[in-house]
Amino acid sequence: MSLIVQKFGGSSVANAQRVFHVAETVINTYKQGNDVVVVVSAQGDTTDELIAKANEINPHASKREMDVLLTAGEQMSASLLAMAIEKLGCPVVSLLGWQAGFITSTAYGSARIHRVEPDRIRKELDKKHIVVVTGFQGIDRYDDVTTLGRGGSDTSAVAIAAAMHADLCQIYTDVEGVYTADPRKVKNARKLSVISYDEMLELASLGAQVLNNRSVELAKKYGIQLEVLSSMTDKPGTIVREASKVEEMLISGVAKDDDVARISIIGVPDRPGLAFKIFTKLSAKNINVDIILQSVGRNGTKDISFTVARSNLQDTMDLLNPFVEMIGANSVVYDDHVAKVSIVGAGMESHPGVASTMFESLFDANINIQMISTSEIKISVLIDEDDADRAVSVIHRKFFDAQ
Ligand code: ADP
Numbered sequence: 001m002s003l004i005v006q007k008f009g010g011s012s013v014a015n016a017q018r019v020f021h022v023a024e025t026v027i028n029t030y031k032q033g034n035d036v037v038v039v040v041s042a043q044g045d046t047t048d049e050l051i052a053k054a055n056e057i058n059p060h061a062s063k064r065e066m067d068v069l070l071t072a073g074e075q076m077s078a079s080l081l082a083m084a085i086e087k088l089g090c091p092v093v094s095l096l097g098w099q100a101g102f103i104t105s106t107a108y109g110s111a112r113i114h115r116v117e118p119d120r121i122r123k124e125l126d127k128k129h130i131v132v133v134t135g136f137q138g139i140d141r142y143d144d145v146t147t148l149g150r151g152g153s154d155t156s157a158v159a160i161a162a163a164m165h166a167d168l169c170q171i172y173t174d175v176e177g178v179y180t181a182d183p184r185k186v187k188n189a190r191k192l193s194v195i196s197y198d199e200m201l202e203l204a205s206l207g208a209q210v211l212n213n214r215s216v217e218l219a220k221k222y223g224i225q226l227e228v229l230s231s232m233t234d235k236p237g238t239i240v241r242e243a244s245k246v247e248e249m250l251i252s253g254v255a256k257d258d259d260v261a262r263i264s265i266i267g268v269p270d271r272p273g274l275a276f277k278i279f280t281k282l283s284a285k286n287i288n289v290d291i292i293l294q295s296v297g298r299n300g301t302k303d304i305s306f307t308v309a310r311s312n313l314q315d316t317m318d319l320l321n322p323f324v325e326m327i328g329a330n331s332v333v334y335d336d337h338v339a340k341v342s343i344v345g346a347g348m349e350s351h352p353g354v355a356s357t358m359f360e361s362l363f364d365a366n367i368n369i370q371m372i373s374t375s376e377i378k379i380s381v382l383i384d385e386d387d388a389d390r391a392v393s394v395i396h397r398k399f400f401d402a403q
């Protein structure tokens, strides 16, 4: 007998028919003699709809009240799935985040899981119940409900798997696994049978939404092997696990992130300490900076450009506008019509020429690169948002159609 955690995303439980299909999958696993903990997301677009409802009432609602609202989405799907399992004749109980023991930080809207205290889940499993748990939510030290940030149900599932030493953590979604690019956008995208934690972490952080990046971080930390698979078909999915050198691919995927804005500070005096001051100011406001580019000083000034998430654009501009004058720079400008396109692959560390191949494909497609950043296993370029989907396709074709 094994303990299996199964997570179902929003589209997997979008309507009554799909809820019953999920119930059947769960019951099959249970009837094979396993303990089953199921983690669910809100149905379909429920979370977006709840956000829209909030905006109708108060677009500046406090994050605490937003969390009270958003946790309702997962409460609905967990109870509905439990009702379906009940109807199909199996013992089941649904638990909200706080009942399931999710203790989080107080950062409403983007809370971190401090720990999972799974006593109640364990008791229910001992009673031979299937346990359905709401993803995406927990409780903080003030007994307030919190949410983990968009896509957070993946992290809930991995956290339970880690806390309960589960034998398997399956992430069921609306595609058959992790692909070399978003299979909805790139028609020749290929399903990967295996991908390493590190590569998956980069892909997830660089915009491949199939797994939430924090879930991968957690899976790596606790050595939880993940399986990403479709809730609609029976095909084998993708295993996410520790790297194995033998299988290392040159490139494992191409990802796009359009939640990016570029900010440039023009005419910064060319003297020590200014970059330090600018970025300290941003980090004090919890604004995460991604690609940074500084031009070579000329005539006593230089330009500093960097990217932030679009949700941080306004705050960043508000912060920098008065500051720019103080440090004697000319101006600060932004462009929120940009996107970041990246390739990820553990093999690029030992193979020269990967960057030039990527840049060549962009050149062939007449796509201009605004900024570049690299690490051992990834190369990202910042380009015009209108070129982004085309860029993903041409880069994907260059690396994968030849193989
Ligand atoms: P869920 O609701 O199950 O959590 P998500 O919508 O969060 O599902 O994630 C699944 C989606 O991720 C897919 O429908 C697909 O369009 C997108 N996606 C982006 N990049 C990839 C990739 N490299 N491999 C698979 N899916 C991807």
Ligand code: ASP
Pocket: 009, 010, 041, 042, 047, 048, 073, 135, 136, 149, 150, 151, 152, 153, 154
């Ligand atoms: N329902 C939440 C969201 O839409 C959490 C999740 O789906 O993982 O972001």
Ligand code: MG
Pocket: 009, 151, 154, 209, 210, 211, 212
């Ligand atoms: Mg998701």
